[in-house]
Amino acid sequence: MGDVDDARLSRIITDVLEGETEKFAEIIRTYQKSIFHYCFHMLGDAGDAEDSGQEIFLKAYRSMGKYSREIPFGAWLYKIAYHHCIDVLRKRKLAKYLPFFYRDERQHRPVDWWVEENCFNEFVQRALAKLSAEERNLLILRCVEEKSYDEIGLILQQNNASLRKKYGRTAAKFRKYYAQEKGVEPYDIGQGSGSETTIS
Structure with a gap:
């Protein structure tokens, strides 16, 4: 702003x-x-x-x-x-979306999403296509726009606790879908890349 x-x-x-x-x-x-x-x-x-x-x-x-x-x-x-x-x-009906990446899910902390600038990964797009537009919106507001749950709550007219639960479920769904598209186990995703930028 x-x-x-x-x-x-x-x-x-x-x-x-x-x-x-x-x-x-x-x-x-x-x-x-x-x-x-x-x-x-x-x-x-x-x-x-x-x-x-x-x-x-x-x-x-x-x-x-x-x-x-x-x-x-x-x-x-x-x-x-x-x-x-x-x-x-x-x-x-069909859109391209900025890729999201995340750290090894074996790390016991909130999901970290990664954004690789100027790179549209086909596996990420396919995984995101399986999410609803509302779920993608939540990820974008939280991870790319860096909005707080309070701010997102005002935009979506939902309470903080509900949004946190939805974010957790959406993150888990994305991990699952991305792993399926990539043909790997979820815990393999995000390793071996040194070019991403952390979005918290």
Whole structure:
């Protein structure tokens, strides 16, 4: 996100709602990069991500009157982005997704996911294709966007405990599917690679 603090953002939102619509451009500048990255991770295509970003901000602008200050503006915007991306995926039926990798599951600690930049692994794509769009969204928000469970809860309107359980189940499902596609045991996955970046 950009360098606009909460107080400044609140003032901008008020100004837009009071008719100073040109100030919505500052909201776009603040969130443009993060929304683009989110859409890219969900859709797997830079062109689609750019187009979707424009549509998302247009939808947000048209819906500003419905925004409730009881939740952070960013969470509200990500919720719009989530529903838009789901619509795109439903229409397209097939999408490419940024690969996820994780450490040896024999290590008794939370699952670590790995992202290999600019590399789309066919085994990872096949494994992710077996997950629902909602499950992929949870992984992207948590691992790529680095959202906290509290933030994700605001976006998906689910409680923290439920999300933690769903994340655990989704991680386990991904391990299983990826191992099947790779033709290895789950504990072999993630070994021998030195180029990944940790996403916690």
